[in-house]
Amino acid sequence: MITQNQVIEAQNTWGNGVVKIGSLKDNRSECEKIANEFLDNLYAFQDGNVLFKPTKCAIEQFRATKLKALSYFIAGDDRACSEDKGFAIQPWTKVRFENTGFILEQNRAIAMGNYFFTDLEGNEAKVEYTFGYKLVDDNLKIDLHHSSFPFPKPEDDLV
Incomplete structure (x- = not known):
């Protein structure tokens, strides 16, 4: 059975990876690696x-291939999708997850909530996420990644 702690560990690894990629933006070959x-x-x-x-x-x-996911995270002259700017090379200094809930099964897990990305000035961007994980050789691997900005709050006078 996949545990909540395993999912949280996978989330921390993911967030640290995004930060590491961004820290290498000025060393393109290492960043790509x-x-x-x-x-x-x-x-x-x-x-x-x-x-x-x-x-x-x-x-x-929607990005169904590793090449298109790579393009999203680091862009570059040879990016697979022309709109990509390199999300991970923003860069970010911190990523933290606030989980709303988990669905935990023997070989699958789903987590949903908000995650927050801190930029170089200390500003936080709030993003909604759903990640699905499957167990592959005793490691959690993401096979569902949905991320979006929160819907704008209605104006006070419209409520």
């Missing part, structure tokens, strides 16, 4: 379908 390892270690692209809907995409909202 670490971003590729990040995707290989944390996502299940080698093991089947991955449903990936990143936050900042309007044209190609």
